[in-house]
Amino acid sequence: MNRYEDAVKLLTSKGRFYIELGLDRISKILEIFDNPQDDLKYIHVAGTNGKGSVCAVIESILRTRYKTGLYTSPHIFEYTERIKFNGENIPQKVFAEYVFEICAKADEANIHLTEFEILTVMMFLYFKEKGAEIVVLETGLGGRFDATNVIKENICSVITHIDYDHTERLGNTKDKIAFEKAGIIKSGCPVVTASAMEVLKDRADELNSLFVLVSPYVSEEYKQASALKGFHQEENLALALTVIRSFFKEITDEEIIEGLKNTVHPFRFEYFPKYNLIVDASHNPNGIEALRTNLDYLYPDEKRRFIFGCLKNKDYNKMINILFCPDDEIYFYEFDYPNAAKFKDLQTACPYPCKPFDGRLKTGNNRLTIVCGSFYMLSSIFKSREELL
Numbered sequence: 001m002n003r004y005e006d007a008v009k010l011l012t013s014k015g016r017f018y019i020e021l022g023l024d025r026i027s028k029i030l031e032i033f034d035n036p037q038d039d040l041k042y043i044h045v046a047g048t049n050g051k052g053s054v055c056a057v058i059e060s061i062l063r064t065r066y067k068t069g070l071y072t073s074p075h076i077f078e079y080t081e082r083i084k085f086n087g088e089n090i091p092q093k094v095f096a097e098y099v100f101e102i103c104a105k106a107d108e109a110n111i112h113l114t115e116f117e118i119l120t121v122m123m124f125l126y127f128k129e130k131g132a133e134i135v136v137l138e139t140g141l142g143g144r145f146d147a148t149n150v151i152k153e154n155i156c157s158v159i160t161h162i163d164y165d166h167t168e169r170l171g172n173t174k175d176k177i178a179f180e181k182a183g184i185i186k187s188g189c190p191v192v193t194a195s196a197m198e199v200l201k202d203r204a205d206e207l208n209s210l211f212v213l214v215s216p217y218v219s220e221e222y223k224q225a226s227a228l229k230g231f232h233q234e235e236n237l238a239l240a241l242t243v244i245r246s247f248f249k250e251i252t253d254e255e256i257i258e259g260l261k262n263t264v265h266p267f268r269f270e271y272f273p274k275y276n277l278i279v280d281a282s283h284n285p286n287g288i289e290a291l292r293t294n295l296d297y298l299y300p301d302e303k304r305r306f307i308f309g310c311l312k313n314k315d316y317n318k319m320i321n322i323l324f325c326p327d328d329e330i331y332f333y334e335f336d337y338p339n340a341a342k343f344k345d346l347q348t349a350c351p352y353p354c355k356p357f358d359g360r361l362k363t364g365n366n367r368l369t370i371v372c373g374s375f376y377m378l379s380s381i382f383k384s385r386e387e388l389l
Contacts, residue, residue, distance in 0.1 A: 004092035007099035008079060016115045021145035026117045029106050030150060033121065036128040037151050040069070042135050043243060044151065046143040046181040047160025049287050050236040053228055053265055054160055057240035059136040061259030063087055065251055069132035071123045071148070073116070073140050074375050076266060076281075077384060083123050085130045087264075090122075098122040116140050120147040142170050144183025155247050157184045157209075158239055159193040159200060163286035164315070175199050185209050192242050194235050214242045225260040230269040231297065232290035267378060269294055272388040275363040279382075280372045283310060288319040291372060302368040307357050307381070309333030310373040312341040317349045319373070324352055329367060331357035335377035 010016065030037060043058055045051045052072050059070040067086055075081040080089040102121050106113045113121070120140075127135050134155070139146040162178050170177045175197070182203040185191045190210035193200055204211040216235035226237055237260075244251055267279040269291065282291045295304070306328055310316050324330055332346040332354055343356045361381055363369045371381060382388065 003096040003100075007096035010099060010103060011079065011115045011118060016113070016118065019116070019141060020114055021142065023145060023147070023150050025111055025113055026120060026147045026150050028109065028111050029102065029113060029117070029121055030124065032105055032109060033125060036124040039128050040124070040132060040135050040151075042137050042151055042154040043156055043158060044137045044139070044148065044154045044184045044186075045158040045160065046139040046146075046184045047158075048163040048177065048181075049284070049290070050160035050232070050239075051138050051158075053233060053236040053268060054158055054240050055136045055138045056265035057226070057228065057237060057260065057263050058158075058243055059084075060087075060263040061240070061244050061251065061256055062134055062136070062248065064255040064259050065248075066133040067131055069123070069127035069130070069135035071120075071127075071135065072138045073119075076375060077379050079119070082119060083126055085127065085132060090126055094126070095122070098125060117147045120150075139181075139184065142180040142183070144180045146184075149184055151186075153186045154184075154189050156189060156212075156243060157186065157191040158243060159184070159191060159195060160239060161235065161286065162195055162197065163284065179203075190246070192239060192246070194239055212242060212246065214238050222256070222260060225257045227261060227263045228265055228268060229271070230290065230294045232269075232287075232294070266385045267375075270385075275361075275369065275388060276367075277361075277363055277369045277371070277388065279378065279388075280370065281375050281378065282372050283314060283374050285315055285318045285322060288322050288372070291370075292323055295368075295370070299368055303327065303329075303366060305329040305331070305362075305365075305367040305369045307331045307333055307361070307369070307371045308346070308373040309335050309357070309377040310341050310346075311337070311339045311376065312345070313339065314341070314374075316341055316346060316373075320346070320349050321351075323372075324350065326352055328352065330354040333357040333359070333373075333377055333381075335359075335374070335380050337374075337376045340374075340376070 062068050070084040083090040170180045178197045178199040182200050187207040192212045194214045216238050218237045267281045269280045280291050282288045332343050334343040
């Protein structure tokens with residue numbers, strides 16, 4: 001087993017692989033490393049859906065002029081996907097070195113870090129070492145007590161679409177969820193959002209932060225240039241373009257177009273014509289609703305084959321009722337993950353005939369195949385994105 005595999009094994013061990021929100025532990029370990037986070041500039045992004053797309057678009061445009069860092073989660077194939085400098089994954093060797101160094105210093109100081117906290121410390125250290133001029137930072141879960149929120153200020157906060165997800169941790173109303181997302185708003189630092197929720201506006205007012213409310217409209221030129229397709233992306237594009245135009249006025253329209261064309265955000269309503277296949281990492285009712293809308297409008301006459309799997313704590317009853325039609329070919333995937341929903345539970349929730357998926361992708365037979373429902377199952381179906389291109 002190589003060092004990278006050892007590092008991944010350590011990250012995913014029972015002692016690390018869980019969620020525990022809070023800023024105390026990460027603040028203590030970052031102090032040991034001389035607070036690298038204080039030497040970087042950030043665009044900080046939170047939201048229920050769309051934050052990964054917004055981050056990808058902003059970073060791609062900024063990279064036409066700046067040395068960029070991009071921190072996102074979760075990954076699909078390798079942990080190194082989460083930390084990118086100038087569009088390139090952190091090398092596996094460097095990743096492993098950081099994991100062992102961070103864990104060793106944390107153990108010496110009796111600081112017990114979670115997987116996400118280790119990765120976040122690594123990100124700060126790596127981007128400082130590489131000289132990133134701007135870091136596009138996606139929250140992991142929520143915002144207020146997310147490990148990324150250890151930063152003290154930012155160029156701006158961005159809050160994307162807010163809906164129900166992780167209600168067991170963030171609250172069971174949209175206002176409660178929005179309050180947690182609003183935790184990334186910094187004193188005197190602008191916030192950009194397409195949501196007019198009073199919770200967000202009130203928090204911005206409290207902190208004397210400019211509140212920029214974005215209309216979810218993008219010109220046809222930008223929509224056509226964008227590598228990210230689907231109606232749900234228009235609001236995401238509007239947010240990203242507002243950030244660029246408001247805070248990076250030196251970036252030209254030609255550079256914006258270049259950045260839009262070169263944006264890579266795998267498996268977000270991504271169509272692979274070779275297999276007549278769509279892979280979409282929608283994993284909550286709002287995301288599934290966007291998927292269904294895109295399918296109905298862009299592929300209205302195609303018969304559909306679905307491969308669906310999700311985590312058991314997701315509202316799969318609602319997702320199933322939104323997504324499927326009587327004439328769909330439906331396969332449920334009980335993939336190998338500790339929290340994956342069982343086939344029998346998905347079958348019970350489904351009003352239409354369905355079969356278990358055996359992990360082997362079948363396409364063709366004059367049907368559009370759609371793989372969706374969870375990030376965590378995609379790597380067990382596909383070896384890489386490149387194999388589908």
